[in-house]
Each structure stands twice: as structure tokens, then as C-alpha cells.
Amino acid sequence: MDVTQATGSSRFRRVHEVITPWIGSHPDSVAVEDSRHRLTYQDLDEAVQAAARQLRELGVRPGDRVLLVAENCAALAVLVLAASACDAWAVVANARLSPREIDNFIAHSGARRVLYAADVSPEALAHAQRAGAATRAWLHVGELAVGPLNECAVPEPVSHDAGGQVAAMIYTSGTSGRPKGVMLTHAGLLHIATLSRRLRGMGPGDRIYGVLPMAHVVGLSSQLVGSLFCGCTLQLAPRYAPEATAAALREGTTVLLGVPAMFAKLLEWCARTQTSLAGHSLRIIGTAGSPLTMDLKQAAEAAFGLPLQNGYGLTEMSPTVAQTLLDAPRQDCSVGPPVPGVEIRIVDPSGNDVASGNVGELWVRGPNIMKGYYRDEALTRAAINAEGWFNTGDMARQDSDGALFIVGRTKELIIRSGFNVYPVEVEQVLNGHPAIVQSAVVGRAADGNEEVIAFVELAAGVSVDRDELDAYLRQRLSPYKVPTEVRAMAQLPAAPTGKLLKHEIKRLAEKAPDVQQRLI
CATH class of the missing domain: 3.40.50.980 (Rossmann fold)
Structure with missing residues (x-):
């Protein structure tokens, strides 16, 4: 039943x-x-x-x-x-x-x-x-x-x-x-808890590896309430470590959910330590929280022998808005169709719906929407209109099959020499380079224009030459999208979930590199 x-x-x-x-x-x-x-x-x-x-x-x-x-x-x-x-x-x-x-x-x-x-x-x-x-x-x-x-x-x-x-x-x-x-x-x-059963088929036989912090919405909602709603076993870990995750997978874990950076670091650790992920009991691996790249998706799927599910949500939506379906694995990096109960609109700057397949700002509403921002009625009214639509601030498009693609943040859009540069597109190319574990791209004002600034986290013991990196980027990006500056860091600023802190990275871009950063 x-x-x-x-x-x-x-x-x-x-x-x-x-x-x-x-x-x-x-x-x-x-x-x-x-x-x-x-x-x-x-x-x-x-x-x-x-x-x-x-x-x-x-x-x-x-x-x-x-x-x-x-x-x-x-x-x-x-x-x-x-x-x-x-x-x-x-x-x-x-x-x-x-x-x-x-x-x-x-x-x-x-x-x-x-x-x-x-x-x-x-x-x-x-x-x-x-x-x-x-x-x-x-x-x-x-x-x-x-x-x-x-x-x-x-x-x-x-x-x-x-x-x-x-x-x-x-x-x-x-x-x-x-x-x-x-x-x-x-x-x-x-409402989100019901989706754990309805879309993921979770039940008493499942063992969930709970490393996403409960101080953040996915850890609290999907991980804690969702697991208990379905009668699962939730194995809680205080913080993420690749070796601990690999050990948990050998102990009968059936569901592993995380942000892309977690999977990237796990695969990098496995390659460095020559650890195989074969022999696991997993039936679902899934990611959300930041953009997924095709290179990471393919690498994870090869390592686990499973489709890497993808999803999209926001704290204000408790959090799920869209999710790929287990019975319809995707060959792209879509976040899947809207989940049951959630409605979406993709609109232009005037609030009018854009044509199908075009990029616009994503609005959402549903039974999982927040009550509001505590002690800030003005901010709540600015985020949720009279019809109950929440302005996500994300740019998206929807394919004819209903699948959503998140293009980037409205506020993160970089306008370089009159051309729009979506950071996520540049990050996806950077993350595809074999020396780069993850990256973050931000804009920086420069003489009435904006420059594209990239921060990268390199694999352990690996370096990359700027000329070689430029050649790699120019083969895959328009010239105006190629970063003006690339800085390497041992570890990019991130929340406990692994989600990169773009506002901190943007502040770093405004300053000259310090000892923790070096120009490539």
C-alpha cells in the first residue's frame, strides 16, 4: 500500500x-x-x-x-x-x-x-x-x-x-x-515529505545518509521529515567528509542526496586514493542546491552505475520546486518538471509570460510556500505578490516536455560590453576541465563595463597553465564570456551544505588576491 x-x-x-x-x-x-x-x-x-x-x-x-x-x-x-x-x-x-x-x-x-x-x-x-x-x-x-x-x-x-x-x-x-x-x-x-514517497518511492527498507545540515532546508525538510514520514532509517553525519561517505555506502546506504560539490569531492577523493564505489547498495543518488554540470553528471553515473537525479528548490518553498523522475532518467542537466502541487511561471521584466523555450524570471507558488520572512512584512510583500506567486530571482527556461533548466540568478547576471553572461554557463565549462573540482564566476565593475572573474578549486596536487586554460575556454565559450581573471584557491568559500557563497566570492573579486589566492 x-x-x-x-x-x-x-x-x-x-x-x-x-x-x-x-x-x-x-x-x-x-x-x-x-x-x-x-x-x-x-x-x-x-x-x-x-x-x-x-x-x-x-x-x-x-x-x-x-x-x-x-x-x-x-x-x-x-x-x-x-x-x-x-x-x-x-x-x-x-x-x-x-x-x-x-x-x-x-x-x-x-x-x-x-x-x-x-x-x-x-x-x-x-x-x-x-x-x-x-x-x-x-x-x-x-x-x-x-x-x-x-x-x-x-x-x-x-x-x-x-x-x-x-x-x-x-x-x-x-x-x-x-x-x-x-x-x-x-x-x-x-507536503515535501509526501514527495519523498511519491517521487522517490522511499519506504521502511531505505537507509538515508543524512549529511546535509538540518540548519538548512533540505537537511531539515526532505532529509529529516521526509525520511521519517516514509519509515526510513536516517543515518546522521555532523559534517561532510568523502572518506566517511564512502564508508557509509559500504554499510547499506540506499539513498545518497547532496549538492554537486559533495559528489565532485567524493569522486576526486576516490581517484586520488584509488577507491572504487562498486558494490554499494544505493538505488538513488541525487543532487540539488547548485548547478549540475554534464561532466560531473557523467562521472558520477559512471562511478555509481546509477542515474544522477537532479532537482531545484529554495528555502522559501520548503524547498522543492522541480525534480527529475526516477522512471524517466535524463541525459541532460535539467532539474526536471515541477513537482506535484507546484505551479510555475517564466516571465519577462514586465511580469508577462515569455514564449515557450525562452529564458525569463521564474515565479512559483504552491502549498509548500513559506509563511513569510519573520518580522519583515515589506520584504515578504516584495517577494510574494497578491496572487501568491513567489519571485525566485532565478532565470529559467522550460522545454516542451515540461523540464526546467535553471540558467542563473537575476542578480548574478554579468553584462559585458552589452552582452549577457550567465555565470552558470562559464562555471559549467570550467568544471569540465580535468584539473578543476569546482568553480565560481562573478562580475566586477570596470570603467563602465563588467569583467568576468573566475575562482577555481583545483584537484589535489594539480596545477594548470593560464595559456592552456584560455585555449580550453575559447574552444567552448564566446570571447566575451572568457574570464578576465582566474584565481585558484585551496577551498572556495562555502556553506556547511557545500553550496558556494557567491556574496563572499564577489567581495573577494573586488580585492587584490591575498596569500590564499593566486592568479592563474
């Missing part, structure tokens, strides 16, 4: 309820595990209920925000679900953020309590010590540090309706670098 029929999202008002069917049918199946804890669905239910009681004892009320400073671990999964059971908002912050960033999140969210996974992450421990947090024991998941009560916190209104009640708030800077608190509803997260 289809799980979406037996446990359809309409049965649930809150995300913690997704484990309920499995407590009855698969109580002894492992739900969540990390390097120290292994919780069955029965254990997880007990841990969530006990944590919810403790949160209430700590003064957490319905409508309060609970900030969770952690990296992926079983305790974090329990606390996210426990916040749901309290009708509080889970605000997950990656422990590797700076004290300034954590303090900004605490102040902006008006968190009633801040909890720290101090025995899992040394960075979380440092934040906890700075805050004077006290350690407490939590059932099935060990100790967590609890910050002082914010007696000035004001609870937000609570809605019985899943579409009106916020389940989680994710802070995102997007391409602008300005942090925004994205309010995600229970209905939105539950």
Missing part, C-alpha cells in the same frame, strides 16, 4: 506526527542514528515526548521560538520534533557559525530558550560556555546544554491549521548576504 495513502499528509497537522504510524507497524525499526545513539521508532517517540515535557518545564510555550545550536545528530532530530509537539518553532543554527551570527539569530528570533548540542560539537560547546548554559540529561540522546530563559520573549499566535502554523524557521542569506528568517509551515514541510 502506498504510504501517501496510508499516512497522507492530510492526516497530520504537525510534523512530529509523521512517526506515529511507524510506532505501531515498525516499532523496532531504526528511525535515527548517529555515531553514539541508535533510536528505533519506539525510542524516538519516547525521546520526543520526554523532550517536549522538558521544554515545557523550561518555560517553552506554544508560539515560542527555540533556537537549536548544533550539527547533525540524533539529539537535534529529537528536539525539532519536540518543538513541534509543543507548538513552538524550531530555529536550527549550525554550530560552526560565528558568535556574532549566533547572537544575531538569538536577537532576531526572540528565542525563549537556546539549546546547544555541546557534547556533539566542539563549536556548540564553545557557544554554550559563552552563554553560560547549564547541562541537562535528555532521554535516549544524552546531555544538552540549556541557555537562560528569555523572560522578554513574546509567543507568536498559534493556528490549529497546519498551513497557518510555523514549524521551523531557517535563516538564509541567499545571494545578498542579508540574513532572512524564513518561516516554514507544518503544511509546507508535510
Whole structure:
């Protein structure tokens, strides 16, 4: 029987309820595990209920925000679900953020309590010590540090309706670098969870490698809520390492989801260490979060012997907008058709629909759209119009078969000598060079014009000559698209997910290279 029929999202008002069917049918199946804890669905239910009681004892009320400073671990999964059971908002912050960033999140969210996974992450421990947090024991998941009560916190209104009640708030800077608190509803997260079964066919036999941080939307939504909705086993890893990923694949992992950079680094590590990926139990490999290149797609498919699925989404859409289909593998780098329930428009600068196949700005709407940006009604109104369309800021085109192609960001468009240069096109060519693991292309103002500046991360122990690289690029790009400057870095600035931080890279382009960068 289809799980979406037996446990359809309409049965649930809150995300913690997704484990309920499995407590009855698969109580002894492992739900969540990390390097120290292994919780069955029965254990997880007990841990969530006990944590919810403790949160209430700590003064957490319905409508309060609970900030969770952690990296992926079983305790974090329990606390996210426990916040749901309290009708509080889970605000997950990656422990590797700076004290300034954590303090900004605490102040902006008006968190009633801040909890720290101090025995899992040394960075979380440092934040906890700075805050004077006290350690407490939590059932099935060990100790967590609890910050002082914010007696000035004001609870937000609570809605019985899943579409009106916020389940989680994710802070995102997007391409602008300005942090925004994205309010995600229970209905939105539950809608995405149903797609894990409907489009990926996930179920109790699946083992998901959970390395995408729950402080980001894919890790929280598709990875955590989606896995539990389907009765899977979620193996949580605090941070990405190619060798750890390869080891997990030898332990029966069936679904591996990540950003392109994760697959690129895994393949580079395998080549360097002469490690084969043969003999795995995977049935799905998939990527999203940044553009996929044909070279990486083909290399990954050759290494795994599986089609590399692709998708597209945004934090504001909880996150999925489009996804390739398992029964219709693609030979291109499309992100697939819009997922069920999501509508799209591709429009010109005046908001009029463009002709089929033409490039325009992508607008989306659906049941998974955010409630808005917390404490910023003006920004919310600017992003979502009166008809409910969210302006993604991405440039896209749609083929006649319905497949979407993401061309680039509106704000990242480079206009060089009157010609449009989409960074993603240049990045795809650069990433196809055998010496380059990944790249980032940005624009830089220069005497009334814009220059194309590229940053590249080279494979370990490999160098490249600029004349040779120029010849390679000129064979594949129009002259105006060839970068004026190419800088090599040991590691490009990236979020914990592996997604490159374009706003930081753009700032680097405005400055002369330092010791961590060298011109090619």
C-alpha cells in the first residue's frame, strides 16, 4: 500500500506526527542514528515526548521560538520534533557559525530558550560556555546544554491549521548576504515529505545518509521529515567528509542526496586514493542546491552505475520546486518538471509570460510556500505578490516536455560590453576541465563595463597553465564570456551544505588576491 495513502499528509497537522504510524507497524525499526545513539521508532517517540515535557518545564510555550545550536545528530532530530509537539518553532543554527551570527539569530528570533548540542560539537560547546548554559540529561540522546530563559520573549499566535502554523524557521542569506528568517509551515514541510514517497518511492527498507545540515532546508525538510514520514532509517553525519561517505555506502546506504560539490569531492577523493564505489547498495543518488554540470553528471553515473537525479528548490518553498523522475532518467542537466502541487511561471521584466523555450524570471507558488520572512512584512510583500506567486530571482527556461533548466540568478547576471553572461554557463565549462573540482564566476565593475572573474578549486596536487586554460575556454565559450581573471584557491568559500557563497566570492573579486589566492 502506498504510504501517501496510508499516512497522507492530510492526516497530520504537525510534523512530529509523521512517526506515529511507524510506532505501531515498525516499532523496532531504526528511525535515527548517529555515531553514539541508535533510536528505533519506539525510542524516538519516547525521546520526543520526554523532550517536549522538558521544554515545557523550561518555560517553552506554544508560539515560542527555540533556537537549536548544533550539527547533525540524533539529539537535534529529537528536539525539532519536540518543538513541534509543543507548538513552538524550531530555529536550527549550525554550530560552526560565528558568535556574532549566533547572537544575531538569538536577537532576531526572540528565542525563549537556546539549546546547544555541546557534547556533539566542539563549536556548540564553545557557544554554550559563552552563554553560560547549564547541562541537562535528555532521554535516549544524552546531555544538552540549556541557555537562560528569555523572560522578554513574546509567543507568536498559534493556528490549529497546519498551513497557518510555523514549524521551523531557517535563516538564509541567499545571494545578498542579508540574513532572512524564513518561516516554514507544518503544511509546507508535510507536503515535501509526501514527495519523498511519491517521487522517490522511499519506504521502511531505505537507509538515508543524512549529511546535509538540518540548519538548512533540505537537511531539515526532505532529509529529516521526509525520511521519517516514509519509515526510513536516517543515518546522521555532523559534517561532510568523502572518506566517511564512502564508508557509509559500504554499510547499506540506499539513498545518497547532496549538492554537486559533495559528489565532485567524493569522486576526486576516490581517484586520488584509488577507491572504487562498486558494490554499494544505493538505488538513488541525487543532487540539488547548485548547478549540475554534464561532466560531473557523467562521472558520477559512471562511478555509481546509477542515474544522477537532479532537482531545484529554495528555502522559501520548503524547498522543492522541480525534480527529475526516477522512471524517466535524463541525459541532460535539467532539474526536471515541477513537482506535484507546484505551479510555475517564466516571465519577462514586465511580469508577462515569455514564449515557450525562452529564458525569463521564474515565479512559483504552491502549498509548500513559506509563511513569510519573520518580522519583515515589506520584504515578504516584495517577494510574494497578491496572487501568491513567489519571485525566485532565478532565470529559467522550460522545454516542451515540461523540464526546467535553471540558467542563473537575476542578480548574478554579468553584462559585458552589452552582452549577457550567465555565470552558470562559464562555471559549467570550467568544471569540465580535468584539473578543476569546482568553480565560481562573478562580475566586477570596470570603467563602465563588467569583467568576468573566475575562482577555481583545483584537484589535489594539480596545477594548470593560464595559456592552456584560455585555449580550453575559447574552444567552448564566446570571447566575451572568457574570464578576465582566474584565481585558484585551496577551498572556495562555502556553506556547511557545500553550496558556494557567491556574496563572499564577489567581495573577494573586488580585492587584490591575498596569500590564499593566486592568479592563474
